[in-house]
Amino acid sequence: MSDHAILVKDVGVRFRPYLDRNPTFRRSIGKREPRVAEEVIALADVSFEIEKGEAYGIIGHNGAGKSTLLRVLARTMRPNTGTVEVHGRTSTLLQLGVGFNNELSGRRNIYLGGLAHGLRLAEVEDRFDDIVEYAGLEHAIDRPLKTYSTGMFARLAFSVSMHLDPNILLLDEVLAVGDESFREKSLHSMRELLARAGTIVFVSHSLSTVEEFCDRALWLDRGQVRLVGAPSEVIDAYRAAVSSAE
Amino acid sequence: MSTVTASDRARLSAWRVYVRDLWERREFAWFLAMGNLKARNASTALGLFWWILNPLMLAGVYYIVFGFIFSGTREGEPAFLAWLISGIFAFTYTSTAMTSGANSILANSKLLVNIRFPRMILPVAALVEAGVGFLASLGIFYVIAWPVNGIRPGLSLVWLPLAVTLHTLFNLGLAAATARLAVPFRDINNIIPHLNRLWMYLTPIIWPMAFIEAKAQWAQNVIQANPLFPYMALYRKALMGRELDPLNIWLAIFWAVVALGVGVISFVRFEGNMVRHL
Structure with a gap:
């Protein structure tokens, strides 16, 4: 048994926006006006591995392919090339309130x-009280979700995710939810997960959180891996590149 | 701890694994269906009653139009209202399955992008939602048919489970097919209502069998080729005790297998590409 939680090998993802997205009958059947699709390469030859128990940060510009990479890791999107191996029960927190x-x-x-x-009904019932308490929503739990404030909504969504009991947690920019005390609480929960040899993959624009929290970081630049290493090292290189570009 | 490898291709070819995954997620399908059922009319005063009221009001409109205004078509059917209601309720099940099937993937794009699960859950949930509404509407059939047409529940009701089961499988196939088509071709959502309206007029719902029996043989053959025809015959047998040509049982099985086969296979083969289109 390997110690890898996630093994990504030569992954490439391409989009053809004009042909793949919303093709109408006319566009797909019609012969005239052939639209040459400009292929967008979201990920190219991406290879890396994540160890069990590791907190792994992914940084990069907007449009660098971070979200696509997380979708590939969550295996909701099939890559065009390469393979992804995931060992463990994965929980995704790429967006808040999925399924709500x-x-x-x-x-x-x-x-x-x-x-x-992916929980069973009995499992949800077992964890129900903990989820409500963790979110601090005992008073509002029977109210319609549409009456919740943004913070309440986020706390509920995050609490559900933290009670899925994952071995691998995929996170996208969601730590900035709720107030300061809830943020502390969620960081604490994530440390607990790591202590149980769980793995966290974390995509963020907040470089300081990556530096403080992650064991390793990956810098994704225009769909390619630019650098993998200790967070401080990767972040310094990233910052240097950003300032030299300006 | 479970070890999962991410070869979607291998997984898609493994139908047994797929069906098992689907079965393991049945609680999710049920909660999704019931949640939508509840949410759909959450802010209306009558709430869930709309599931019964909608087809009933549709039947009321057609009863006025074809029972009184163009009353020529109803001739030869002594229990026209019961005939009309049973037809409309059954047809509504199919048309709802198609429209909400087509919406099932697009409306849940957030789920698809974020969570890995057998995507058939979504058309299945859409069908469960439509099916629960249909069963509820069936419950009031005799409330109308008994006092108006003197049609009481009888022994022929033993045919009802067969009718509902085969019709449901047929509808599931349609829901999967429209769901699959609607992802790359959003245009489908505009086409379905018109197709449905045409289909309804071609099905013995607002006109009785006597109406078509007076027509040419070729016209009768065309009507017989309508996949909904055998299901209507089954429902009329079960609910109204009408005669049932055994051929219609085989036709109902045949169309259920065809719809399910084409719908589900085309859906599952397309699954891995869905997220790219959202």
Whole structure:
């Protein structure tokens, strides 16, 4: 058994925006006006590995392919080339409130969110009280989600994700939710996950959080791996590149 | 701890694994369907009653139009209202399955992008939602048919489970097919309502069998080739005790297998590419 949590090899993802996105019948059937699709290369020859128990940060410019990479790791998007191996129960927090329905109560949404992420009904029931308490929403749990403030919504979503009991957590820019105390609480939960030999992959624009929290960092630049190493080292190189570009 | 490898291609070819994954997620499908059922009319005063009221009001409109204004078509059908309602309820199940099937992937794009699960869950949930509404509407069939047409529940009701099961499998195939088509071709959402309306007029719903029996043989053959025809015959047998040509049982099985086969296979083969289109 390897010590890798995630093994990514030669992964490439290409989009053909004009042909792949919203092709109408006319565009796909019609012979005239042949639109030459300009291929967008989101990821090219990306290879790296993440060890078990590691906190792994991914940084890069907007449009560098970070979100695409997380989708590939979550295996919701099939790469055009290469392979992705994931060992463990993966939980994704790429967006907040996935599976939630605004019309329904917080209670109902805990069930929906938990089941959507792959929990069994009995497991959701077992964890229900903890989820509510962690989110600090005891008073509002039977109110429709649409009456929640942004912070309450985020706390509920994050709490559900933290109770999925993952070995691997994929996170995208969501730490900046809730107030300061909730932020502390979520960092604490993530450290607990790491202490249990869990793995966290973390995409962020907040370089200081990556530096403080991650064991290693990867700098993604226009779909390619620019540098992998200790966070401080990678961040320095990234900052140097940014300032020289300006 | 489970070890998962990410070869989607290998997984897609493994139908048994796929069906098992799907079965393991059945609680999710159920909660999704019930959540949508509840949410859809959450802010209306009558709420869930709309599931029964909508087809009922549709039936009311057609009853006025074809029962009184163009009353020529109803001739030869003594229990026209019961005939009309049973037809409309069954047809609504199919048309809802198609429209909400087509929406099931697009409306849940957030789920698709973020979580890995067998995508068939979504058309299945759409179908469950439509099916629960349909069963609820069936419950009031006799409330109308008994006092108006004197049609009481009888022994022929033993046919109902077969009718509902085969019709549901047929509808699932349609929901999967429209879901698959709607992802790359959003245009489908504009086409479906018109197709549905045409389909309804070609199905024995607002006109009784006597209406078509007076027509030429070729016209009868065309109507018989309508996949919904055998399901209507089954429902009329079950609910109204009408005669049932055994051929219609085989036709109902045939169309269910065809729709399910084409719909589900084309859906699952396309699954891995869905996120690229969202």
